[in-house]
Amino acid sequence: MINEIWVDEAVRALRPDFAVLVVCAYGxxxxxxxxxxxxxxxxxxxxxxxxxxEKIEAWRAAYRAFGAKPQRTRPSVDALIRRMPLPEINLVVDAYNAVSVRHGLPIGGEDLRRYQGTARLVRAAGDEPSDEVLGDPHIGEVVWRDDAGVTCRRWNWRQCVRTRITEESVDALFLLERLEPLSLEELAASGDELAALLAEISPQVRIESRMVA
Known part of the structure; x- marks a missing residue:
């Protein structure tokens, strides 16, 4: 799956500086x-x-570019920093939330076994299947999706219930998202930091990663 994940050209046109480090953890x-x-x-x-x-401001600007109001639906890292002390969810979610606020980049965590088909970042047509938590995406909104429907609305604002990481999750997909001024070098280092924490949780874990830029 990791080699099939893609970003639509319409999203790249919106923010040519966007890159995502895809990290898959197995076991x-x-x-x-x-x-x-x-x-x-x-x-x-x-x-x-x-x-x-300025790392957080870059995401607010990206939200405005596709018509979202970042003061109402905040980029995930913006919302997370406002929730100090950071919430305790489970070991894996705690790990990627810690990396997120330290580096100022949004990180999505997904249960890979609940995915259907390939993850891709697109601009919504407005008719994508979604759940009650997310609601229906607006036309032109940036969303992550798979074959079954939207997995995360407004780029990284809110995740669907279906693919959330739980204490029972065994295989996981992490999406570390970058806009300038965060460098590609810091993005790679953030992935290494996340991998190290996952190895503390599960010494036998197998990690694969790929930069999509």
Missing amino acids: LRNGPSDDRSRGWLAAAAADAVPLDH
Whole structure:
């Protein structure tokens, strides 16, 4: 699957500086938050990118470019930084949330076994299947989707229920999203940091990654 993930040209036209680091993790043993993951969250909160940082502003500008209002539906990293202290969800989600706020980039985590077909980032036609949590996407809205429908609305605003990572998730897909001024080098380093935390959770985990830029 990792080699099939793609970004539509209409999204690239909107933000030519967009890149996504795709990380797949196989053989996870997830579980409830513990003292270790609480430590990751606390350390990341202490070192979080400030809300007025240009990395966060870049995402607000991207939202405005496709007609969203970022003060009402916030980019995921913007919303997460506002939720200090960071929420405890489960080990895997805690890991990627910690990386997200430290580096100021949105990260989506998906249960790979619940995916149907290939993940792709597109501008919505407006008739894509969606769930009650997400609601129907607007025409031209940037969405992640698979063959079954929308998995995340407004680029990285809100995820569907179907593909959420739970304590039972074994294989996972992570989407680390970048806009300038975050460099491709920092994006790669963020992926390495996430992989290291996943290996702490599950020493036997197998990691694959691919930059889509």
